Amino acid sequence: MSRIYLDHAATTPVREAALEAFVSQAKRNGNASALHSAGRSVKFQVEDARDQLAATLDADPTEVLFTAGGTEADNLALKGLYWANQPNDVIVATGVEHPAVLETLEWLEAHENASLVFVDVTEEGFIDVAAFQTALEKYAGRIALATLMWANNEIGTIQPVEHVAELCQAAGVDFHVDAVQAFGSLPITFAPGMTTMALSGHKIGAPVGIGALLVRRDAKPVPVLHGGGQEREIRSGTIADALIVAFAAAAVEATQNLTAESSRLAGLRDQLIEAVQEHIPTAKLQGPTDPNYRLPTNVHFSFAGAEGDSLLFGLDMAGIESSTGSACNAGVSRPSHVILATGQDEPAARSTQRFSLGHTTTQEDIDSVIAALPGIYRAAADAGMAAEKSSIRTANSHR
Amino acid sequence: MKKLKVLAAMSGGVDSAVAAARAVDAGHDVVGVHLALSRMPGTLRTGSRGCCTIEDASDAWRACEMLGIPYYTWDFSERFQEEVVDDFIEEYAAGRTPNPCMRCNERIKFAALLERALALGFDAVVTGHYAKVIEGESGELELHRAADDAKDQSYVLGVLTAEQLKHSMFPLGDTPSKEMVRAEAAERGISVAQKPDSHDICFIPDGDTRGWLEEKIDMEDGPIYDTSGEQVGTHPGAQAFTIGQRRGLSIGKPAEDGKPRFVLEISPKDNAVVVGSREMLAVDRITGIRPSWAGAPIAEEATGAWFDCHVQVRAHAEPVPGRARVTTGDVDGTDAVVWEMELDETIQGVAPGQTAVVYQGTRVLGQATIHKSINAERLAHV
Numbered sequence: 001m002s003r004i005y006l007d008h009a010a011t012t013p014v015r016e017a018a019l020e021a022f023v024s025q026a027k028r029n030g031n032a033s034a035l036h037s038a039g040r041s042v043k044f045q046v047e048d049a050r051d052q053l054a055a056t057l058d059a060d061p062t063e064v065l066f067t068a069g070g071t072e073a074d075n076l077a078l079k080g081l082y083w084a085n086q087p088n089d090v091i092v093a094t095g096v097e098h099p100a101v102l103e104t105l106e107w108l109e110a111h112e113n114a115s116l117v118f119v120d121v122t123e124e125g126f127i128d129v130a131a132f133q134t135a136l137e138k139y140a141g142r143i144a145l146a147t148l149m150w151a152n153n154e155i156g157t158i159q160p161v162e163h164v165a166e167l168c169q170a171a172g173v174d175f176h177v178d179a180v181q182a183f184g185s186l187p188i189t190f191a192p193g194m195t196t197m198a199l200s201g202h203k204i205g206a207p208v209g210i211g212a213l214l215v216r217r218d219a220k221p222v223p224v225l226h227g228g229g230q231e232r233e234i235r236s237g238t239i240a241d242a243l244i245v246a247f248a249a250a251a252v253e254a255t256q257n258l259t260a261e262s263s264r265l266a267g268l269r270d271q272l273i274e275a276v277q278e279h280i281p282t283a284k285l286q287g288p289t290d291p292n293y294r295l296p297t298n299v300h301f302s303f304a305g306a307e308g309d310s311l312l313f314g315l316d317m318a319g320i321e322s323s324t325g326s327a328c329n330a331g332v333s334r335p336s337h338v339i340l341a342t343g344q345d346e347p348a349a350r351s352t353q354r355f356s357l358g359h360t361t362t363q364e365d366i367d368s369v370i371a372a373l374p375g376i377y378r379a380a381a382d383a384g385m386a387a388e389k390s391s392i393r394t395a396n397s398h399r
Numbered sequence: 400m401k402k403l404k405v406l407a408a409m410s411g412g413v414d415s416a417v418a419a420a421r422a423v424d425a426g427h428d429v430v431g432v433h434l435a436l437s438r439m440p441g442t443l444r445t446g447s448r449g450c451c452t453i454e455d456a457s458d459a460w461r462a463c464e465m466l467g468i469p470y471y472t473w474d475f476s477e478r479f480q481e482e483v484v485d486d487f488i489e490e491y492a493a494g495r496t497p498n499p500c501m502r503c504n505e506r507i508k509f510a511a512l513l514e515r516a517l518a519l520g521f522d523a524v525v526t527g528h529y530a531k532v533i534e535g536e537s538g539e540l541e542l543h544r545a546a547d548d549a550k551d552q553s554y555v556l557g558v559l560t561a562e563q564l565k566h567s568m569f570p571l572g573d574t575p576s577k578e579m580v581r582a583e584a585a586e587r588g589i590s591v592a593q594k595p596d597s598h599d600i601c602f603i604p605d606g607d608t609r610g611w612l613e614e615k616i617d618m619e620d621g622p623i624y625d626t627s628g629e630q631v632g633t634h635p636g637a638q639a640f641t642i643g644q645r646r647g648l649s650i651g652k653p654a655e656d657g658k659p660r661f662v663l664e665i666s667p668k669d670n671a672v673v674v675g676s677r678e679m680l681a682v683d684r685i686t687g688i689r690p691s692w693a694g695a696p697i698a699e700e701a702t703g704a705w706f707d708c709h710v711q712v713r714a715h716a717e718p719v720p721g722r723a724r725v726t727t728g729d730v731d732g733t734d735a736v737v738w739e740m741e742l743d744e745t746i747q748g749v750a751p752g753q754t755a756v757v758y759q760g761t762r763v764l765g766q767a768t769i770h771k772s773i774n775a776e777r778l779a780h781v
Contacts, residue, residue, distance in 0.1 A: 307515070310473075310518075310519060312471070314519070316469065316471070317430075317469065332472055332474045333474070379520070383514075383518035385518075393560060394505045394506060394510050395689065395766065
């Protein structure tokens, strides 16, 4: 049975171009920081890759700092800017941010006396821009930084980050953008008003283990990792040259036909959304109803009455690889903090299923899911009901 | 043999892994499922206490990969909290001594899990329990002790009904010894072969039941009386005691006979504990309530006649010979079906809330929850 992969938001298959770049670079020897010929040659490839990546984001190559991934980039930006802007203690954010941001903020609150201010989001996950502006005014003079994700990893909501960046610039507030889910799916740039921006390689077809933080020339986040200062004296660690060239190759490929590819995926996305709404009327579409403000790769529903575990079981047994979309603990999905932050209740936050599309997704994949999903949903709904209409009488059931 | 679609409940331990492996060998279509019973599992198991850690889930998954079967984690934390943990607290608060493992078998493994499995198209649940389900002479399913007496777990399964037994498979029941299961696991390359057995109560990871209960139940200091009604000390809360307990009693005045004293009675209503000598714990008459048959009822159910049997009151207690009968009796003001049990010898440490499992030979007839127990000779109420 060929399996259907619809979990690209978790990670996407490595692109051939990235793999080739990785393999050929990995065969070269030399530390990019070494001064001999081998080192210089490796360094040259890395700087070439930095130029390429910067170009896809309309950024200056100096602004690109390679990290081990998106999580490290978020940590460096949030902790680094918070420490750089002491004694300011307020961080403005939303409750729908990725755990790499939220848990870092919670750590800063618990250990570094940060005061977190969460701006409301709508039921579709959009930031309340007026409330954000109010927070900027209310805490003026105390704000260390503001942070906002470009697009939500669970429900696909595209935030008005450029507008928020302008507000931050006008207020003189450092602004971090988590662009991990947006990069490669949307045409994004390192726009004015953005101080830092986090990116991840494996979400766009590079291998896992590489990411980047874009950092404005004049910004100086305090380092989190020490020992060498290889990346602008802000990030230390031996330069991962093979991963870096693979990242650049993936970025070039993911962005060069972005308009056509986005519209192809948005078409498939809309077919799946419409089919679910038609065949499973009780399913609730999460995230934006306006397709223009939804990631072209994101389909996310709450399936009322169906156990998330049972749904995942049925889908996986049918060869369809999807996800509840939220963080998990020992294989158990936690109720989605995103759905809870949009003001919905725990049953909605526990019955979610995310189908995320990507560069390998085909029309046949979507057709197969549309054919299989209603039956899988019915079985899962029956399993959810089983406790109530059970034929099994246990010893103390009349108790 | 009919090929069945079976769900193997995988704890991450060696027994359930080998049970699943044997179900695969038997030609069944097997899917492994780890039950997540806590929303906030610990990272690692420490010693032999606790289970359902992230490490256990990972071990269960690796065993499934070795066996080439699909693996899933299913979240039963809410049901487990309501049906097992909350019940455990309520029972202690009422002065009784519950058995949470039996409760988990009754309500979670062979109810919540089984129900979901049946709804998703499975025929049976397979576990690593040491017990046997066999077809009796009448053609009905019967639950029997395992071949390995030392590992036999038929007691904690005594609460299963005919309906539950019909959908249960215990592939380890015939194994002569636990060591053979470990050896088999090692031979199969299952990495948990040497993992220590879990025991104690899984949701009390440090094993301190009293300390754990003190956080959940409002406890106040109260009197300790001897059987003559004289106060002999003060305790920090009656609810966390168990009948037969000796430890943790701070009694200022020594007994006249100089011998240690044990908890004879717990009265949450007046927050009192009654203590006495070991001899006074000895009982030979037990009344059990909320009985159930592990399979088909025997003929004496209808006639109410006495039948010979053995009675076991704890997982590792010796079964005691005696008789039992089905009758009706007054239970807290209402008439209900009760099982009366007469034992040929006295036993100690029998607490309300515990389960009395009734055997005939190796066969489990059924069980009832202990409501009262007395010493026929002394007629002392316990």
